[in-house]
Amino acid sequence: MGYGKRIDTLCSLLVKAETFADVGCDHGYCSEYMLKNDLCERAILSDISKGSLAKAETLLAPYIRQGRATSVLGDGFLGVPKDVDEVLIAGMGGSEIVSILSDEKYGFMPKRFDFSRCTTRKNYVDISLKTVDISIGILRSKMGNFTT
Ligand SMILES: C[S@@+](CC[C@H](N)C(=O)[O-])C[C@H]1O[C@@H](n2cnc3c(N)ncnc32)[C@H](O)[C@@H]1O
DSSP states (O other): OOSOHHHHHHHHHOOOEEEEEEETOTTOHHHHHHHHTTSEEEEEEEESOHHHHHHHHHHTHHHHHHTSEEEEESSTTTTOOTTOSEEEEEEEOHHHHHHHHTOTTTOOOOSEEEEEEEEEETTEEEEEEEEEETTTTEEEEEEEEEOO
């Protein structure tokens, strides 16, 4: 894949879905992987930061023009429909992830939810990658330390 070890590992855990939402997308690499490999029909790129979202919009401009990708500037699941097939939240702290899922107005548990919790310590980032298939209650997990 060539995005670097952490993003490549994340991408390897994603599954084929009609609609895919990348919440806190920043650069948009995971959405690019999904779109480029025809693993999703449509992707929603969402970020709370205008500057971060702009990076994904630049990277994915051809897909946005084709109507296969839509960008949303906002907090958490704002603009993410509840019937979305797969949601990724990666690179946020655990409490941030929980607050997005449980937000009174916009929170919900996606059909398929992939997340990587990120904790910064001294000079490395400890990532626990967990992919939860809510519908059948199967938990797959990979743990690893990745340099930043
Ligand atoms: C460390 S980056 C991770 C980017 C990418 N998902 C990855 O794993 O490489 C975290 C991103 O989440 C965004 N973010 C943080 N809190 C957010 C929230 N509540 N809703 C949406 N985006 C958020 C930040 O602006 C930033 O772009």
